[in-house]
Amino acid sequence: MMAGSGRIGNGMKRRALFFTIDALIAAMIMIAGLLLITSSYVSEQPKSMINTMSQDMLNILSELQVWEVNNSYIQELYDNGSIKDWNNTLLGQIGEFWANNNMSLAEDFAMNVSEGMLALHFGYSIIMDNDTIYSRTNPVKNSLVTSKKLLTGIQKSKPIKGYIAKARATAVSKTTSLVVPFAPAGAGWKGSAAAPGVVQVIKYFELPDVSIINASIYLSLHLDRGSPNWDIVTMNNGSCILSRDNLNLAPGSEGVFRVFRLNSTCFNIGNNSIRLDLRNLGYNAHIHPGTFLLINYNQTDAPEMLAWEHSERLYFDNINSTEGGTGAGAGPWVIRPFHIPTEATNISVSIQVAGRGIRDYTASCTPSRRFWGWGSNHCMRDYDYIIFLNSGTPFDSDDNPVSSPLYSYSPSQTAPYIINGTNLVAVYFNNYEDTVWGQGTELVYSDPINNASGSSYVEVNYSSPPALPYGVIEIRRVEDFGGVPNYTKDTSFSFPAEAEGVSSVFVHPVEQYSYITEVYSDTGFPPGNRVFQSPASRAVPSDIYVPLWTLDRTPLMPNYERIVEASWNEVLPNSTVDYGFYIKGFVGYGEVFAAWGEAVDDAVARLQQVLGSYVNASDIVIENTTMAGVPSLWGPAVAEVRVWD
Amino acid sequence: MFPEKAVPRKAQVWYTDFMVGVLIFSVVVITYFYYVEHTSYSDETLMSSLISEAKAVSNSFVTRGYPVDWTAANVTTVGLTDGDYRIDSSKLSDFNSWGYEERRGYLHTTKDYYFYLEYLNGTRFNELCEDPLAGCVAWNSSYNLAQNTRLLIYDSKVVRAVLYVYQQP
Numbered sequence: 001m002m003a004g005s006g007r008i009g010n011g012m013k014r015r016a017l018f019f020t021i022d023a024l025i026a027a028m029i030m031i032a033g034l035l036l037i038t039s040s041y042v043s044e045q046p047k048s049m050i051n052t053m054s055q056d057m058l059n060i061l062s063e064l065q066v067w068e069v070n071n072s073y074i075q076e077l078y079d080n081g082s083i084k085d086w087n088n089t090l091l092g093q094i095g096e097f098w099a100n101n102n103m104s105l106a107e108d109f110a111m112n113v114s115e116g117m118l119a120l121h122f123g124y125s126i127i128m129d130n131d132t133i134y135s136r137t138n139p140v141k142n143s144l145v146t147s148k149k150l151l152t153g154i155q156k157s158k159p160i161k162g163y164i165a166k167a168r169a170t171a172v173s174k175t176t177s178l179v180v181p182f183a184p185a186g187a188g189w190k191g192s193a194a195a196p197g198v199v200q201v202i203k204y205f206e207l208p209d210v211s212i213i214n215a216s217i218y219l220s221l222h223l224d225r226g227s228p229n230w231d232i233v234t235m236n237n238g239s240c241i242l243s244r245d246n247l248n249l250a251p252g253s254e255g256v257f258r259v260f261r262l263n264s265t266c267f268n269i270g271n272n273s274i275r276l277d278l279r280n281l282g283y284n285a286h287i288h289p290g291t292f293l294l295i296n297y298n299q300t301d302a303p304e305m306l307a308w309e310h311s312e313r314l315y316f317d318n319i320n321s322t323e324g325g326t327g328a329g330a331g332p333w334v335i336r337p338f339h340i341p342t343e344a345t346n347i348s349v350s351i352q353v354a355g356r357g358i359r360d361y362t363a364s365c366t367p368s369r370r371f372w373g374w375g376s377n378h379c380m381r382d383y384d385y386i387i388f389l390n391s392g393t394p395f396d397s398d399d400n401p402v403s404s405p406l407y408s409y410s411p412s413q414t415a416p417y418i419i420n421g422t423n424l425v426a427v428y429f430n431n432y433e434d435t436v437w438g439q440g441t442e443l444v445y446s447d448p449i450n451n452a453s454g455s456s457y458v459e460v461n462y463s464s465p466p467a468l469p470y471g472v473i474e475i476r477r478v479e480d481f482g483g484v485p486n487y488t489k490d491t492s493f494s495f496p497a498e499a500e501g502v503s504s505v506f507v508h509p510v511e512q513y514s515y516i517t518e519v520y521s522d523t524g525f526p527p528g529n530r531v532f533q534s535p536a537s538r539a540v541p542s543d544i545y546v547p548l549w550t551l552d553r554t555p556l557m558p559n560y561e562r563i564v565e566a567s568w569n570e571v572l573p574n575s576t577v578d579y580g581f582y583i584k585g586f587v588g589y590g591e592v593f594a595a596w597g598e599a600v601d602d603a604v605a606r607l608q609q610v611l612g613s614y615v616n617a618s619d620i621v622i623e624n625t626t627m628a629g630v631p632s633l634w635g636p637a638v639a640e641v642r643v644w645d
Numbered sequence: 646m647f648p649e650k651a652v653p654r655k656a657q658v659w660y661t662d663f664m665v666g667v668l669i670f671s672v673v674v675i676t677y678f679y680y681v682e683h684t685s686y687s688d689e690t691l692m693s694s695l696i697s698e699a700k701a702v703s704n705s706f707v708t709r710g711y712p713v714d715w716t717a718a719n720v721t722t723v724g725l726t727d728g729d730y731r732i733d734s735s736k737l738s739d740f741n742s743w744g745y746e747e748r749r750g751y752l753h754t755t756k757d758y759y760f761y762l763e764y765l766n767g768t769r770f771n772e773l774c775e776d777p778l779a780g781c782v783a784w785n786s787s788y789n790l791a792q793n794t795r796l797l798i799y800d801s802k803v804v805r806a807v808l809y810v811y812q813q814p
Contacts, residue, residue, distance in 0.1 A: 057796060116765040117803060
């Protein structure tokens with residue numbers, strides 16, 4: 001400052017210059033500061049000794065086992081049963097006494113095993129969850145340090161051995177639904193009032209041992225009223241009958257959709273058959289998409305493990321076409337859908353088609369003996385048999401069939417045409433679309449009860465990873481689309497909270513007149529993923545597979561399904577979405593209870609919660625397992641050693 | 646009134662100032678290091694250092710050492726236990742078989758040490774450097790002595806591992 005003042009006085013101010021005296025003063029300050037810092041450094045109070053003492057004592061107590069201490073006091077405790085586990089650690093034994101509220105014994109034991117470890121000038125205490133078990137009460141003069149350790153399996157006032165239980169349902173009574181769809185099929189061609197063309201469709205299906213809650217048959221048919229009344233639906237050879245008059249078919253009308261409730265007495269446990277007898281005076285009688293049985297029932301079932309390998313033989317319905325009068329013809333046709341999940345691999349599909357009474361039509365190919373199909377005219381005599389597989393062009397045909405032909409297609413032949421999703425096989429004998437050239441009585445033959453190997457069927461094999469790796473119960477729900485008829489119909493559904501996994505989802509369109517039907521599925525609205533489109537005109541099955549990847553399988557999240565009929569014919573509100581999900585049939589170990597009965601009751605309650613409203617609790621068989629001595633029953637408790645001097 | 650022509654108003658270092666600055670800086674640095682080098686530790690500082698050393702060495706005893714299953718042939722760092730506070734007799738035997746300087750080397754300390762085990766009733770065993778003639782420096786004549794005791798298990802019994810670290814005045 002002095003030098004600075006001098007320079008100001010000399011007119012040499014505001015210069016970036018060092019001045020000797022200033023610099024020397026600064027240097028002195030720096031040196032003094034360094035020396036001060038160095039000399040004033042205060043080392044940390046040496047606490048390492050006491051610190052490791054608490055840690056060492058705690059670790060020794062938790063490492064050393066009771067049998068190792070081997071003194072007379074401990075031997076006495078063991079002999080009188082106070083110590084039950086000779087291999088318990090010292091800390092564990094202290095904790096056990098503490099948990100049993102035996103504080104006096106805990107104190108004596110802790111004192112016995114810890115005294116002598118530390119020099120007498122140290123004070124220390126052994127603490128469990130803030131309860132002081134034992135303390136050497138020297139006054140704290142300098143430092144106090146503490147070490148802690150978690151002890152699992154013990155808790156104050158809880159027994160060391162508790163009970164836990166798990167439950168597994170070996171049999172449940174579930175409420176579920178079954179849909180038995182009829183694929184479109186025909187036809188009774190033309191005919192007259194006195195001698196109508198007739199088609200009889202016989203479907204066989206199996207019903208497990210169930211208690212039917214309610215059942216309905218959805219009929220979407222094309223037929224003529226005719227003059228005399230006749231039985232249209234015959235179940236199990238007459239156990240239930242629906243006649244033409246029951247359908248209240250108006251004179252002149254052809255397309256009809258009806259829903260009838262069926263009594264449980266209509267059904268058999270095991271094999272069932274339904275015969276549809278459709279007649280017409282002109283055109284042809286046939287089944288429209290949307291004909292199916294819906295059965296809601298209670299069933300005693302057992303959880304089952306889901307398999308990797310899937311194999312099923314799907315029989316065609318037996319289609320019997322009988323020629324009517326006045327120049328009518330005969331010629332059966334049928335659609336057989338089958339489904340392969342998106343994630344399926346090793347797919348193998350074989351097809352067998354059997355006919356009866358098939359005509360080898362040999363008349364010359366005049367214009368009137370031709371039909372229009374897949375983009376051009378064809379001679380009738382060249383196509384007495386036609387089969388389509390997922391395509392609008394034939395997969396195979398025959399111009400020279402025998403009377404009872406049998407056509408077989410191996411997996412290697414079908415493989416190029418198979419898709420993951422809904423597959424369609426369409427079979428025609430002596431007819432195609434609105435043209436017929438058969439006669440007498442002709443059949444697409446199928447009788448799985450009496451002649452399984454000679455019947456028409458599709459055999460499907462594939463591998464698919466199980467949705468869940470443990471035993472499950474499958475539940476199926478069926479919900480109407482609702483609303484009013486429209487060529488575009490939408491609905492939404494959610495899997496319930498109980499659903500652990502998803503089985504499969506189908507859409508069942510109900511239509512009176514169909515041409516090209518599309519189905520869309522998505523997690524948002526409007527649904528954007530097209531999951532099905534008719535491969536050919538009128539190729540509309542009654543059940544359409546919805547790939548699971550288009551769905552949100554999270555319980556209670558919405559899924560949207562849409563049916564669109566491209567011809568702008570109406571899709572009826574009775575169309576349904578049929579979704580299946582899995583409920584797990586067990587619960588694991590739950591809370592720990594002091595009494596065996598409480599653990600069992602808890603397991604039963606938890607199992608019932610998992611099964612939800614779809615399974616009748618009164619019919620559950622519970623399998624209980626109890627476990628004792630589980631190390632993680634309660635707690636953890638905090639064991640603490642404090643040491644001070 | 647006029648700016649001084651001989652000294653332009655620019656930030657600059659004059660040669661003389663620079664030399665003075667370097668000189669002052671050198672003086673400060675030399676003074677500091679001279680002070681540090683020639684000022685002996687206080688007793689308190691030395692004790693603190695010895696306590697830290699004792700703590701480090703005794704901590705090493707409680708570990709398994711390195712490699713964890715070390716032998717006299719491959720040892721890098723000495724530890725005497727199985728990792729659970731139980732003294733490994735094989736490791737202890739190897740440790741005892743070395744000479745004083747060799748042990749000190751494996752303990753990674755430059756200080757002198759004295760080590761023994763002691764049952765809770767006070768009976769000592771495994772006493773190393775009890776005899777100064779075995780290469781050890783007499784510990785009980787040292788003025789600067791730090792001690793650390795750890796609790797270990799030896800043959801199912803609680804023992805004290807007592808370590809003295811010291812430095813001759």
